[in-house]
Amino acid sequence: MKDVLGMINLMNEQDDLSTLTRNRCVGAVPFAGRYRMIDFALSNMSNSGIQKVMLLSNAKADSLLDHVGDGHHWGLDTTTEGGVTVLPPFSTIGNLVKDTEGDLLHLYSHIDLLRDCNETYILIAPSSVIYHMNFENMVDYHLSNDADITILYKHLTEMDRHAHIGHAYNLEMNDQGRVISVTPTYHALPSLKPQNIDLDTMIIKRSLLIELIEQSMRRGSERYLKDVIWSHLADMDVQGYANHGYVAIMDSIDSYYAHSMHLLQPHGWHQFMINQDSVYTKQEVEEETACHDNALIRNSFIAHGCSIEGYVENSILFPGVKVNRGASIKNSIVMHQCAIADNAYLDHVILDKQVVVEQGAILRGQFTHPFVAEKNGVTS
16 A cells, blocks of 8 residues: 555544543553554554554654654564654744644644655544554545545444443444534443444545645634534545444543453453454563462453562553562553552552552542552552
């Protein structure tokens, strides 16, 4: 797919992940014991034959950029014109300081770079939505229908009770697959009625994208590319293309926790692990995990480099976590290099990286409202 440019849009992320995104963007948030959320978008593009990716960056992307680098960990060809190009956040246009909310102004500030590209089509995807996808099939569908834009969606039914979607668009399509109307949906409950949830992923001709950006900037009434597209549904052929596999939309701390816990259920892990060998991440030095004689582990994911002397149940531990004697961890997510002291108790908790839980501390949350500890913090 040399004629397709990949673009990962950080500017549309719903930043409702509590302290997890205080100093990082959503795409940099760790997930499933070994990944960052952006790994899935990069892997999908690489596996689809896309070798050139632009990263529409935001102001909190420093740790993400360090993680992504030039893209070689994801198999992107960095020897020619491939790899990852970062489009930094914009601050001014000429002498005018503008409101930086939304992605349109950001895209407009890099319009010359878009004009200079050789690719005919652009595939835009988010970092905060996890799914497995071969974009070649989506591109073929787009071309065979001669569509202006093709939008990726997930059809949610009453069987998808784990969706936990806080903010999304519901697409209504006609019998030919054309999107005819769009309505915002909040705290979507699939048990109420089926919904076609927009996955914030689209294929669009580069020339059309440039035209829409320039038109919207002249009007000055929209801030987001999606708003421009929704306003043109009557005069553009916008097609819907369904994703039938695993999907996780991370737009709140509740959804992040729920999707993480879903992985610990047999059917949830099975869904997530399909084609998982084709998901790549930045390679780190892996140390051995030490489970001592006093350790007891049940239904948990324990990453490399952990040292376990206590009790761990129904939890996800990232690399380098240390659980001391007598400590108990249940229904929790413990990120890199955290230290849990003797006799501490955690239940329904999310610890960001390098948190120290002191001896005898009791941290307890609920499934819908987990307790969240900030990175590098000390809790007692």
